[in-house]
Amino acid sequence: MLTIALPKGRIAKETLEKFEAAFGEKFIFEDRKLILEKAGFRFLNVRNQDVPTYVMHGAADLGVVGLDVLEEKEYDLIKLLDLELGRCKVAFGLKRGEELDFNKSKITIATKHEKIAKRYFEEKAMAVDIIKLYGSIELAPLVDLADCIVDIVETGETMKQNGLEVGPTIMESSAHLIVNKNSFYAKKDLILDLKEKIEAQL
């Protein structure tokens, strides 16, 4: 049996479609149930940000999560396979017509991706104030909560509709299948078989 933590929403749905194609079974969470057990798999329905936590503690053998979230958590987990889903980038959002002013004494940045933003500026030896938000990040510069933002960009439409321009990219992200190290050694054959079957669906 393999336990797999899936992030609620679109990525979980698309991942389960790949499992259906790979194993010829229908995988659907019933109503409000958070566990789906079928055909040797136990899927857990968890919050996106919590996926690496379940895998790190061994409550799930595997998980599906965006690289951006994994970078934020800084856990020592195995990245088994790029599922090529949820492709996006983590980039700056700047007020239209403004540029990142690296000479300013201190920039204030609003973001959900606190550590990624912090590392970016540490590498440039720049002092920044980071304001952690949990959503609607694009709002922050519009009401002067921050000078700019660091956020997920897919089409760029959210920034555009909120008077922001997409600035420099910090990293590219897509959903990856991640594995707990102990599980990998204890269930290596099962996990490698799963990897091969899912890879065939990409």
Ligand SMILES: Nc1ncnc2c1ncn2[C@@H]1O[C@H](COP(=O)(O)OP(=O)(O)OP(=O)(O)O)[C@@H](O)[C@H]1O
């Ligand atoms: N517009 C998008 N296009 C593609 N991928 C995205 C997009 N928005 C988010 N993602 C990817 O999906 C992941 C989950 O995004 P989402 O915004 O649903 O998470 P969240 O609000 O942080 O989750 P939760 O509130 O459950 O913790 C992101 O970390 C990113 O990897």
Ligand SMILES: O=P(O)(O)OC[C@H]1O[C@H](OP(=O)(O)OP(=O)(O)O)[C@H](O)[C@@H]1O
């Ligand atoms: O470039 P786009 O195609 O417009 O997509 C990017 C938007 O998608 C995500 O938001 P989400 O819908 O998850 O909302 P939240 O971050 O406010 O929770 C992200 O935080 C951006 O706001």
